[in-house]
Amino acid sequence: MDCGTVYEGFVGDSAITIGIGEISPAARRLLEVTEQSLNAGIAKMVAGNHAGDVSAAIQAYVESRGLFVVREYTGHGVGRQMHEGPRCLIMAPPDAGYCSR
Secondary structure (H helix, E strand, O other): OEEEEEEOOEEEEEEOOOOOOOOOHHHHHHHHHHHHHHHHHHHOOOOOOEHHHHHHHHHHHHHHOOOOOOOOOEEEEOOOOOOEEEEEEOOOOOOOOOEOO
16 A cells, blocks of 8 residues: 655655455565565665665665565655655665765
8 A cells, every 4th residue: 555645745655565365475475575674774774874775785685585676666755746856776786876964
């Protein structure tokens, strides 16, 4: 489910994936790996790290579990518009991209 809103001129965007009814063990594993990869990426979101540090952490976690990331997907910023910069590549080397402050 992907939801967004505009409040006082600023955009909010959030998404969650949930299983409906009984889901297969493979689907449950996919949900668990993707959630943990998100946590690995969030852990790298600290001052001085680059967008690539976040991307690399996500990719490393996913691949360490025998899965892969979809190259064409990207993350994005939000502000006064939906899908504004910075664009965050899913597959990027550490130290690549913008540096967080």
